[in-house]
Amino acid sequence: MCTMGSCRTGHNHAQFSDLAGVINFGADLADAHMPGTRAERIIRLERDILSKNGAFARANRDRLKAAGIFTLNLVSSPGSGKTSLLVRTIADLKHRFPISVIEGDQQTSNDAGRIRVAGTPAIQINTGWGCHLDAHMVGHALDHLPLNQGSLLFIENVGNLICPAAVDLGESHKVVVLSVTEGEDKPLKYPDMFAEADLMLLNKIDLLPYLDFDVRTCIQFALRVNPQIQIINVSARTGEGLPAFCHWIEWRASLMRRPAHASL
Amino acid sequence: MFDMLVAENLVDLIEEEGLRRSFSRVRAIRLRIGALGHVEPAALYSCFDEASEGSIAEGARLDLEMVPGEGWCPDCSEIVSVEKLYDGCRSCGQGHVRITAGEELRVLELEVE
Numbered sequence: 129m130c131t132m133g134s135c136r137t138g139h140n141h142a143q144f145s146d147l148a149g150v151i152n153f154g155a156d157l158a159d160a161h162m163p164g165t166r167a168e169r170i171i172r173l174e175r176d177i178l179s180k181n182g183a184f185a186r187a188n189r190d191r192l193k194a195a196g197i198f199t200l201n202l203v204s205s206p207g208s209g210k211t212s213l214l215v216r217t218i219a220d221l222k223h224r225f226p227i228s229v230i231e232g233d234q235q236t237s238n239d240a241g242r243i244r245v246a247g248t249p250a251i252q253i254n255t256g257w258g259c260h261l262d263a264h265m266v267g268h269a270l271d272h273l274p275l276n277q278g279s280l281l282f283i284e285n286v287g288n289l290i291c292p293a294a295v296d297l298g299e300s301h302k303v304v305v306l307s308v309t310e311g312e313d314k315p316l317k318y319p320d321m322f323a324e325a326d327l328m329l330l331n332k333i334d335l336l337p338y339l340d341f342d343v344r345t346c347i348q349f350a351l352r353v354n355p356q357i358q359i360i361n362v363s364a365r366t367g368e369g370l371p372a373f374c375h376w377i378e379w380r381a382s383l384m385r386r387p388a389h390a391s392l
Numbered sequence: 393m394f395d396m397l398v399a400e401n402l403v404d405l406i407e408e409e410g411l412r413r414s415f416s417r418v419r420a421i422r423l424r425i426g427a428l429g430h431v432e433p434a435a436l437y438s439c440f441d442e443a444s445e446g447s448i449a450e451g452a453r454l455d456l457e458m459v460p461g462e463g464w465c466p467d468c469s470e471i472v473s474v475e476k477l478y479d480g481c482r483s484c485g486q487g488h489v490r491i492t493a494g495e496e497l498r499v500l501e502l503e504v505e
Contacts, residue, residue, distance in 0.1 A: 168505045171413060177401050177423075177497045180408075260397070291397045294430070319478045320430075352487065353478045 184263035188298025206287030461494030
């Protein structure tokens with residue numbers, strides 16, 4: 129159920145199909161206009177334009193925190209290998225944590241299907257025309273997942289390095305995935321995303337011998353934008369670097385669950 | 393960069409206010425926008441045209457109040473002007489500037505009927 133009570137606006141009505149485990153957004157348009165007065169008037173608002181998402185994100189964060197759920201929002205360009213990385217990571221961690229996944233794409237439930245094959249509950253959100261997940265959509269998806277105490281939740285965002293940077297979902301951390309088949313200057317071209325992320329996974333590292341990608345330069349660019357960002361080189365294909373990523377998750381999850389270190 | 397995202401959220405917010413405060417048409421929208429790169433005025437105008445189509449904000453005039461970028465440089469111990477996010481301080485070149493203005497994305501008021 130939508131806890132913020134603003135689903136009545138007519139936009140973003142989620143259509144959930146239990147059979148397919150897919151939530152579709154963006155299917156219907158606003159049509160609930162109220163008749164108003166004819167007299168012109170000035171209405172003072174003084175509000176942040178993105179404040180509505182912020183309220184949904186806070187509600188998600190409170191809900192996840194109460195259940196002790198450690199949540200990662202995975203963001204990247206399309207084709208960086210997020211889903212493959214997730215499938216490998218789940219295989220390595222599923223014996224230690226209950227895990228759930230929210231998959232965001234404009235269309236198809238292919239990614240959720242790949243996660244479910246690995247034996248993990250997954251909800252697919254199709255954003256329709258939307259280029260990113262928002263906190264309202266994620267709140268609906270949470271209603272359909274088993275939110276076990278002390279579990280991990282991975283949210284795989286729509287492949288897009290721009291808008292997801294500005295949209296808080298209520299996650300514990302944003303993790304940006306960059307693959308070495310992209311340019312090493314991506315952190316400079318899309319700085320907001322790298323500034324927002326706490327961890328960068330440099331993926332497809334096994335392909336380095338065949339490419340001119342300069343890892344050192346890429347890391348320098350990422351640190352220029354975000355001096356606090358942590359970086360792990362990984363390969364979803366060979367498994368290189370995944371133990372380090374799993375350790376990072378276990379470490380961060382344990383910090384989150386210790387109230388004295390909640391802000392770390 | 394986030395022009396469509398901002399335009400869509402703006403239209404949603406206005407639609408909600410329209411229901412709450414019973415107005416059916418918006419003639420003008422006054423916004424305060426920081427200059428540090430999240431929104432490009434020309435792109436925002438065209439995204440707004442698209443996002444507001446069929447809504448109570450369709451055809452409304454956007455009045456933008458732009459706020460220049462500014463930050464506190466701990467190395468210089470003073471407020472410095474900032475032209476681009478993530479650039480170093482313009483006086484000392486160090487990258488420790490904390491932004492204090494220029495990231496605003498606020499809707500100030502609506503002229504409605």
